[in-house]
Amino acid sequence: MSSYLGTELKHSKYRLLGLVGQGQFGRVFCAVHRRTGKLVALKSLERQRFPTHKFLRELRILLSLQHPNIVTCQALEQTASGRCLVMDYCEGGTLRSLMMEDVYLNRSQSLKLVADILAGLEHAHQRGVVHCDIKPENIxxxxTPTGWIARISDFGIARLSQELNEQDAGNTGSPAYMAPERFYGQYSLTSDLYAVGILLFELLAGYRPFSGTPTELMSAHLNRPVQIPDTIPAIWHSFLLTALQKLSARRFRSAKEMLAALQLIATTEGSGSWLDRQMSDHPLLQPISVFTLPLRSQHQEFLEAPLTKLAAQPVQLQAATPSTYLYGVAESQISLRIFEPDATAGLVLKSTPILADFPVAKPQTVTTHPPIQAVFPRSQGCFVMTQRxxxxxxxxxxTDQTPLKSDFQPIxxxxxxxxNISVAIEPAGRWMAILTVDPTTDPATAMGTLQFQALPGDGSRFWLAPHPIKIPLKGYQISSLQLLVLDNSHVAVIAESIPPASQTAQDKATPGTIVKVFTRRGTAVGTLNLPVLGSKFVLTLIPDQLMAVDRQNLNSVLLIDLKPYRISRLGVEIVPDExxxxxxxxxxxxxxxxIVALDREGRHLGKxxxxxxxxxxxxVSPHSLLxxxxxASQGHLHTVDLRESGLDLLF
Structure with a gap:
């Protein structure tokens, strides 16, 4: 984030949340309106690179376009160094982020996104605006709960109808998506439709029809015939060949005509379920080819009962002797195994119970009578939550490695x-947050109570909210409430939202997810209304990032960045339980x-x-998995060294 811009906007109506994009003429930030909490995109345009006449020209174009498939301009903010356009915020990123090499997008969803783009272009063309730079990065x-809505952005080099015959602008644009006439500085409405044809080809085939250097691309667009692969169904060949004609007059005459042809073919093929906003039965995101490997264990330990939870915690038993505690939960029992480093691990791998390079101590067991709901390994030991x-x-x-007491001692x-009790413990184990629901039979008046408590150790040094915080739960699905500690100062209350019952069937909103953030001092920071249904929320190792199962696309996982706010989907092929x-x-x-493995960018590493x-x-370590x-009545605890698993990992 630009601290300089943040200082300039300190007294404005908006507060910056983070940088989300970098363009030719400036940067784009996620920001929130201080009074209403509404999220917006602030497009910062520097005077040196975007002079006043260009700024006024883009502003004029943006103000003339108001359509659900176009990113619209809401307001203007002046700063000492430039100007900021206040734009609609799109939390799903760019279309390019979906077009990954190892994942293909559901065809119905691909066609819907192209239909969205054509609908936005029809609106712009009717107002005499040619975009001139349609490409995935500008979409x-x-x-949405079932997919995405495409919205056209970046009209920085758009042309007005009265300028179409002017040839003083050169061939500014993206050569991979430019119509042949664009390389000679000529413009027409069908130049945008040609770019849409390239984009659709890329969505269906997984690559563009032409590639190479800018010079090679120009030659290909001007002279080389389009070769449509067999992987694209024959029913789409004529459509693509029309869209990608070299001569402008031979293409679709308008975005409206192209959209009607798209809808007709999609309906004929059976991919037109997006017409009524319903997705097909196929996964939203599908890995193209993920190799499957048999699980190879370095060690297998017999289990006497099924383990429903595993949690690891690095500890220091002796000076300069790091170890790892592994806590395993089976109903009302919790077992402890200790993993200690061994300088001769290479000699004991075959004969000693190990985890990667760690010999294992004999497990010890503590019994609690109510079933264990959660465990939180921390430096003091392991906090255990039951129903009571x-x-x-x-x-x-x-305790100098003395045997564990058999009695469970509650704190x-x-x-x-x-x-509906939820508990979350700060990563360092200094304080915990407890969320409870007051007993009531009326969901409209249900109240939640959030309170904070210091934990044994140095937690008393932290200033915590001295009184419980009441949270109205009207509109919350009580059974879905979840509490997460985001860092040493913030917690998040997460729940499924319930749409108002008074809405008509036609206008009825779909349920989503509410994320309400508080500080440990009890201050409400803000609320995010996610347009997706998530469950099993967990924290990732990236600050302010959550991960959850996408309940309306069960083969997908949601990655939710809270600051700046973004939602990404990962196609995982399976319906994940863990x-x-x-x-x-x-x-x-x-x-x-x-087990499916993905890297931080969402690329598949294997199964x-x-x-x-x-x-x-x-x-228990970057390369060690339990x-x-x-x-039936038999179980094992497997230790796996990911370095020897065959997954495409780099350590």
Whole structure:
């Protein structure tokens, strides 16, 4: 983020949340209106690179365009160094971000996005505006529960109808998507339609019809015939050949005509389910080819009961001797295994129970009577949450490795009439947040109570909210409430939203997800209304980033950045039961025994497959993975060294 711009906007109506894009003439920031909380995009235009006459020209164009498929201008902010256009904010990023090499987009969704672009172009063309730079980078996405809405952005080099015969602007644009006449400085409405044809070709085939240097691209656009691969269904060949005609007069005559042809072919083919805003049965995002490898364990330990949760915590048992504690949960029991480094690990790999290069100590078990709902390994030990209380199992480092006590010692007991209790503990273990729901039979008057409490250790030095914070829960799905600690100062209350019952069937809104952020001092920071339904929210290792299962696209996972606000989807092929964030990326598993690995950019690294159902997994080092399996009355705890798994990982 630009601290200079942030200083200039300090007394304005908007507060910057982060940089989201860099353009030819300036930068684009995510910002929030201080009074209303509405998110906007601030497009900063520097005077040196975008002089006044160009600025007024783009502003004139933007103000003339008001359409759901065009990013519109809402206001203007003046700064000492330039100007900021206040634009609609699109949380889904650019279309380019969806067009990854190893994932293809559902065809119905691809056609819908192209239809959105054509609808926006029809509106612009009717007002005499030719965009001149249609490409995936200039198509922004608004997220919907079932996919995305495409919105055209960046009219910086657009031409007005009265300027179409002028030839003083050169061939400014993107050569990969430029119509032949554009290389000679000529413009027409069908120049934009040619670019849409290139874009559709790329969505359907996975690559553009022409590639190379700018000079090679110019030659190809002017002279080379389009070769349509067999992977594109024959029903689309005529449409693409018309859109990509060398001569402007032979293309579709208007965006309206091109859109009608697109809709007709999509309906004939059976890909037109997007016409009624419904997705097809195919996954929204599908990996093109992901190799599957058998799961190879370095060690298997027999389990006496199925483990439903695994959690690891690095500790320091002795000076300069780092170790790792592994806590495994089975109903009302929690077991502890200790992993210690061994200088001769290479000699004991075959004969000693190990985790990657770590010999394992014998597990010890603590029994609690109510079922364990969550565990939070921290420096003091392991905090354990049940339906009735929260307790602490002390670290062996503080008990001189004496056996664990068999009695569970609670540090906080819940009132018996409370329901839907959520607990989250700060990463350093200094304080915890507790969210409870007051008993009520009327959802319209339901109230939640958020309170903070210091934990054993140095938590008392933290200034925490002295009184409980009341949160009205009208519009919240109470059963979906979840609490997460974002960092050492903030917590997030997450729940499914319920649309108002008074809406008509035609205008009825779809449910989404509410994320409400508070400081540990009890101050409400802000609320995000996510246009998606998520579940099983977990934190990743990237600051202010959440991960969740996409409930309306079960083969997808949501990545949600809170600051700046963005929503990305990852196509994972499986319906994940476990989501794990690692330093290098993400792991997803299902009960059928499949583990999918993706890097931080969402690229697929491969799949691991075991024949047994997976009940829990976790990582204890960047390259060490623990997997619990269970079938019938038999289970194992597998230790896996990812360096030897065959996944496309770099350590």
């Amino acid at each position: 922004l996405l608004s997220v 209380s929260i307790g602490l199992i002390p670290s062996l480092a503080s 906080l007991e819940f009132a018996p009439n409370l329901q 989501l794990v964030a690692t330093p290098w990326g993400y792991l997803f598993s299902n009960q059928q025994g499949t 691991l497959q075991t024949d047994l159902p997976i009940t829990a997994l976790t990582w 997997i619990a399996t269970w079938h």
